[in-house]
Amino acid sequence: MLKLKLDQVTPLQQAAASAATETCFAGLVLPGGTRNGERDSLVADLRPVPDDAYLVRTATAATLKPEFCSHLANQAKHHSAGVLLAHTHIGNQPLDGFSMVDDGGEPPLAAYFNRRLPGRANLTAVITSHQVHARTMGPGLVQPVTLVGTELAMPARPSSRAAGTFDRQVRAFGESGQLALSMLTVAIVGLGGTGSVVAQQLAHLGITRFVLMDPDHVELTNLNRLVGAAASDIGRPKVDVAAEHIKRINATAQCQTLQGDVTHPDVAATLTAVDFIFGCTDSMASRAVMNQLAYQYFIPCIDMGVAIGAEGGIVTYIGGRVQMLSPGLACLVCTDKLDSEQVRREMMTPEERSKDRYIVGEQVPQPAVISLNSQVSSAAVTMFLSAVTGMPARARMLTFDAMRGTVRPVAADPRPHCIVCSHEGALGQGARWSLPTRGDAR
Ligand SMILES: [Zn+2]
Ligand SMILES: [Zn+2]
Structure with missing residues (x-):
């Protein structure tokens, strides 16, 4: 499970609704608590990537320069952390989830970060006006996302309940x-x-x-x-x-x-x-x-x-x-x-x-x-x-x-x-x- 700060993500979601191009964000991933044998991933600070770090930046795609990725990997190594690379899908009715473009662009990134930061939680995420989706960089396993702040927004999963009682x-x-x-x-x-x-x-x-x-x-x-x-x-x-x-x-x-x-x-x-x-x-x-x-x-x-x-x-x-x-x-x-x-x-x-x-x-x-x-x-x-x-x-x-x-x-x-x-x-x-x-x- 990936945990993010609610007050950091909400403004990004609002900005994504009206943006003209995709925006990328990067953060360091630290290991949190362990539940059901799996460790939480914590990202306390998700920052926008500098403007000059983009190789390509359009309404439907964004690619980062190798120098930026190298800098990020160095930072993560220094803090014994993994990395989270997130990007927005823009508009009021965005593509709610990873796109085929995302799937195609991820393997080289995963190869790079998993080589530089072996054994760490390296993740990617898509931020839309409605949702945050995350997965292990690969593309790998889907990571449920929880937003924590004045509210606790956990991913919904099916559950049974006693009808009528409540x-x-x-x-x-x-x-x-x-x-x-x-x-x-x-x-x-x-x-x-x-x-x-x-x-x-x-x-x-x-x-x-x-x-x-x-x-x-x-x-x-x-x-x-x-x-x-x-x-x-x-x-x-x-x-x-x-x-x-x-x-x-x-x-x-x-x-x-x-x-x-x-x-x-x-x-x-x-x-x-x-x-x-x-x-x-x-x-x-x-x-x-x-x-x-x-x-x-x-x-x-x-x-x-x-x-x-x-x-x-x-x-x-x-x-x-x-x-x-x-x-x-x-x-x-x-x-x-x-x-x-x-x-x-x-x-x-x-x-x-x-x-x-x-x-x-x-x-x-x-x-x-x-x-x-x-x-x-x-x-x-x-x-x-x-x-x-x-x-x-x-x-x-x-x-x-x-x-x-x-x-x-x-x-x-x-x-x-x-x-x-x-x-x-x-x-x-x-x-x-x-x-x-x-x-x-x-
Ligand atoms: Zn995308
Ligand atoms: Zn305090």
Whole structure:
């Protein structure tokens, strides 16, 4: 699967509709996550080829100079990357797919790049006003294309669904939206107060493939807010309780359960194979991992947090936040939601922690109330529906103030030199960079 940045491709598609000649684009291809034994290909930056690099450029054909191809191959070699060569098919009713001209021109290109960059993912693509088509340079295998940004546009594939069950929501986001939901593998990281609500709602919505992660067991003090759990579940892993609850709602759902912490490298690696992540933990260290993963692997994540502040028995703050992390959107570093000092403390071993002079006393249990958790979780799921089905709910960051009774959208721009979400940072680096997990720090 080829993953591209939605905000880079959309303008190219619009320009292709009214262009007079074909335009070529080039980008470096880096290896992403592995799903079903196949590696994703990530292209973080797809740039137009310089005007003087064309040998031929007409309305129906474009050929590039050998010097340009050589320069591109050198660049790719330097970055241990493959190459993507894309071109447009112009007009409002373009030839939607590779043409015979494309088929004829590709073998020499493939021979050249596969010789210069052996073993790499070298790809070609056609961009039209409607679609992006991609394949292994050859012509070789068709590569499904996913566009990732404020929305997640995955290639449609046939799927069955239980007729009737979803009639009321199909009226809200259409058959295509329901189909998009049924295709996704969704991870829920943290199955506590917010994660258990998200799990229940996703099961009702028709998500069928889940990855559930949480290291903890159900405790007596969780029962006031753990949706789907009863007193008889005390002592059981939270992931098992969640999986059981999901299957009660949808018997055909598949749940992969992982009783572990996302800050451990093996657990985090599992997330690189999913399509969408819900961040439902209350730790900064786990947020740091999911934040980076979203941009590094082009896997959108919706992070949420709920807080009730109390001092001396008096409640001083009740609020929450929902934020989508995806290429083109500001990350948690850009919105100042990651406290690097706290990340550092949470990553410590118990031994290190006992020696750290900045940590005073034991952690005090925080107040938590099911109604507020549910409100924030519901907003997160609605944001997800908008991103996946196109349901028109545009906000990608929301803050809640329950004391004032307000919900506000927040506009946040990515910082140009961010270490996570910019081209200078982790964006699109895929498997080439490590994640900020324990004992694997970069
Ligand atoms: Zn073509
Ligand atoms: Zn950022």
